[in-house]
Amino acid sequence: MTASPAVEDLHTALAGETETYRELVGLTRRERVALQDKNLTSLAEIVRQKEAVLADLMRGEHTRTQILARLSEEINVPASASLSDIIAVLEGPEAQNLLSLRQELTDLVEQLLSLNHGNHLLLQSELDQVDATFNYLMSSTFTTDGAYTARGDARPQATPGTVLNWRI
Amino acid sequence: MVMIDKIPPKLPASYLNDVIRPQGRTEAAPQGKARQAGEPSAEVSLSDDARALQRAMEVVKNTPDVRTDLVQEKRAQIEAGTYRIDFEALAGRLLSFLK
Numbered sequence: 001m002t003a004s005p006a007v008e009d010l011h012t013a014l015a016g017e018t019e020t021y022r023e024l025v026g027l028t029r030r031e032r033v034a035l036q037d038k039n040l041t042s043l044a045e046i047v048r049q050k051e052a053v054l055a056d057l058m059r060g061e062h063t064r065t066q067i068l069a070r071l072s073e074e075i076n077v078p079a080s081a082s083l084s085d086i087i088a089v090l091e092g093p094e095a096q097n098l099l100s101l102r103q104e105l106t107d108l109v110e111q112l113l114s115l116n117h118g119n120h121l122l123l124q125s126e127l128d129q130v131d132a133t134f135n136y137l138m139s140s141t142f143t144t145d146g147a148y149t150a151r152g153d154a155r156p157q158a159t160p161g162t163v164l165n166w167r168i
Numbered sequence: 169m170v171m172i173d174k175i176p177p178k179l180p181a182s183y184l185n186d187v188i189r190p191q192g193r194t195e196a197a198p199q200g201k202a203r204q205a206g207e208p209s210a211e212v213s214l215s216d217d218a219r220a221l222q223r224a225m226e227v228v229k230n231t232p233d234v235r236t237d238l239v240q241e242k243r244a245q246i247e248a249g250t251y252r253i254d255f256e257a258l259a260g261r262l263l264s265f266l267k
Contacts, residue, residue: 084267
């Protein structure tokens with residue numbers, strides 16, 4: 001089968017998506033470090049960058065869908081065809097290039113999903129720890145001193161320093 | 169020796185301070201200083217609650233300042249399911265295509 005412009009465009013689009021996913025994997029690794037360091041400022045910046053990359057990915061997906069629509073007419077495959085279906089009807093270097101690109105992209109996406117899942121668990125754990133520490137300190141700090149206000153409410157300690165100034 | 173067998177969690181802190189700093193005890197004595205004859209012993213044994221509080225204080229001391237606004241933002245994203253679902257949905261569709 002002769003080279004199709006749509007196949008070349010598909011290759012270009014997938015190569016672009018590969019680079020975007022590579023960038024995303026890098027950001028997600030940095031996100032892991034920020035989470036482990038409990039660096040929320042860095043985390044916020046990384047998430048902002050990830051959101052920008054997400055927009056690139058959405059554009060990439062849109063472009064790929066348009067190319068597949070053209071490709072289905074050019075090489076007579078359904079628009080819903082998978083890359084394997086497309087590769088199956090191609091020959092030579094076109095097929096080989098797409099095969100290697102497919103492997104690289106698959107590895108990156110699986111790596112990203114794994115990293116993202118781990119980061120999600122880590123973030124959830126950190127938030128739970130913040131909650132637990134905060135609640136514990138609040139319950140310890142705002143004890144009453146045994147006195148009551150004129151309205152009969154238990155009077156809290158005059159300052160939160162009750163616990164925070166505590167020395168052993 | 170002053171023994172604190174059990175400190176209730178809601179014990180008034182004034183009492184806690186009195187017990188932990190027995191009368192006559194000042195700030196931590198220089199290490200290595202031998203106690204003089206006749207000097208009152210001020211050793212303290214901490215209960216589990218006091219130890220837990222001590223650990224909590226150490227955690228706070230060693231934890232960087234927390235930006236509560238950022239914490240709430242991340243929590244909202246997690247609860248809304250948008251923190252990772254966007255990527256997963258895109259990645260999932262791409263994987264389907266690549267198979």
